[in-house]
Amino acid sequence: MKYVVELSEPEKKTLQQLSRKHPHQDFRTRGLALLLLDSGRRVHETALELEVSDKSVYNWIHAWHDNGLCGLLVGHKGGRPRSLSEAMIATAIEAASAELMTLRQIAQRVEEVHEVPFPCRLETLSVALKRNRFSYKRGRYSLKKSATPRSSP
Template sequence: MTCLPMKCAVELTEPEKKTLQQLSLKHPHEDFRTRGLGLLELGRGRRVHEIAVELDVSDKSVYNWVHAWNDKGLCGLLSGHKGGRPRALSDALIATAIEAARAESMTLRQIALRIEQVHGQPLPCRLETLSVALRHEGFSYKRGRYSLKKSAMSRSSP
């Protein structure tokens, strides 16, 4: 690596290029995909400022990626994911929801009420968020729909 105030170059081996390319395409966190793409572009000889403008980050961020890559390799690049909003449901709230769902057949609203009773506080999120958390644990809930069966509709027709 060579880093001067306006120039920074990274020499990448073929396996490193392939690894960074996969990282830039398939990692679940956008910030890691951005880091991988930034290092690939540096390896191709592009300037830090050009990369920073294209990726909508600061020049300092690109320099930090280079230093992390040189210090710890891929592990350095993958550490420090700080993006995203904090989770609305704590592990304790999710555990209570799972326990309630396993105990008996309940609607999402009933599970939310059980969480509120156990923890003594209102549910800190919408029911859809609770549904997503339960889906991650293997449960699925569908909103009840009102619908008439065909046989009921045909009987009511004159």
């Protein structure tokens, strides 16, 4: 069975932007599939090229016909769940804002408050802080100069 997808110029431009710049791969694939179908490709050819099942392409066509762009942009369930909960991130931001701390000290504070072992690496905590627009700089030790200069041998 051949499904016809006819797109207007604004729809084509929107789907081209979606297929190039959306942060989730599955949404980029959906936009590209509709563009391929609009250019005259068959469903089976499109599915083979995008390495998805025919059923997925049919589902995208139905979603497009029923709800337009909004139909394509629902259902992203990919990716691993975040290891730090929102409450843990809030605790980390609060602790880091209160005083100068290293990442390890912030992680220990989160462990104390939530009474669970810290669930991820310190780099993950750093990324979570940056994602929440918290500018984190590690504390640096200043060079201590001795009162008496060293004598050269």
